[in-house]
Amino acid sequence: MLSILVASNYEGVIGVNNELPWKISKDLKYFKKLTMNNTIFMGRKTFESIGRVLPKRDHIVITRNQDYKAPRGVKVIHSYEELKPLLSEDKEVFVVGGGEIFNDFIDKVDRVYITFVDVDVKGDTFFPIEKLDNFKEVKREKDIDEKSGIKLEFTVYDKK
Template identity: 40%
Template structure:
């Protein structure tokens, strides 16, 4: 089951200048819990935003650059279909961004784990709109603003309608 995992604001903002525009420690923990042990598919810019590859995950990087070297234990491909093929042995590969990769991966996705950050932000990368005719919301969990989180957010889980 191909799953998209993302954190996006109410205006679908994902980030600016190849970085997130918020810091949500509980969301990072959830991301780690859900993706550990799985293949993670991402664009080159998302990969380059990490200080180093994330532990215990198979990294598949999609880039148009023909000679891109991501280092050892990383697979580099030139399109989303090849990325998904490289992840086919995983029961739940995750598409982790950025905006363009989410858009390319959405037609192949069966589940979306979305953290909806309550606010609007200036951004240069955006999450694609979720078509309510195609997706069913199956769970929702609100997390209020607190001393560790400057914004309230809601964990939303969608599955593709049959």
């Protein structure tokens, strides 16, 4: 199963200068809970912005650069066709960014986990919120991050 996992404000901002525009402990814990012992799939820029291999997760990085060398334990692919054989019904693969990858893959995923972050921030990287029209909301949980005081909505959408 292929799913997107993203945090966005209500305007679709997900990044600025190759970084998250917020540091929200509760959302990072949610990311960890969902992705632990699963596979995370991302573009090269997102992988490099994370800066390391995350423990107890399989990593797949997609890049146009045929000569890209990733650290040990990271599978590098160059197309969706190379990803398809790695997908299975019994294990979830999470598409975790960035903006270009979300745009390219939103029509290919079965589910979208989106944490809406109630902040007004300018950004340069966006999630295509308008494409959620092709999905049905199946879960919404409101919360507040204790450390930052920021309101969050953890939502899940399944493809219609």
